[in-house]
Amino acid sequence: MIKNHYRMRDSKMFKIQRRYIEWEDVKHTVYLTTLFILLNLLTCAPAIESHPTWNDEHFPLVDSGKKLHTYKKEPKIGYYEEYVYYCVTHYNWEHIKAVYDKDMNKVYRVRRHKKSFK
Secondary structure, three states, X not given: OEEOOOOOOOOOEEEEOOEEEEHHHHHHHHXXXXXXXXHHXXXXXXXXXXXXXXXXXXXXXXXXXXXXXXXXXXXXXXXXOEEXXXXXXXXXXXXXXXXXXXXXXXXXXXXXXXXXXX
């Protein structure tokens, strides 16, 4: 409630632009403003230096036809398991399957995925 400045001042009143205002009228505004400022200070994002850097690491793989393929993720493939990875060298999705050759060595068979749009 706004009081006339000619009335007697109370200890819970203060003067703003030649008028006396009671504390009860503005305390919610002051509390909310203080809370807003504190939350903004406490929840700020960390500095940019703490963000992860760009990862340019690629993992090479040579298939049974002696062609080199490069992948962003390391292909961890067990025997007779088949996974689909994106080949950075050929810009395609490829099926990778680990099999045994006639000398019982691990060989990778790589073929293009049928929905890779090329």
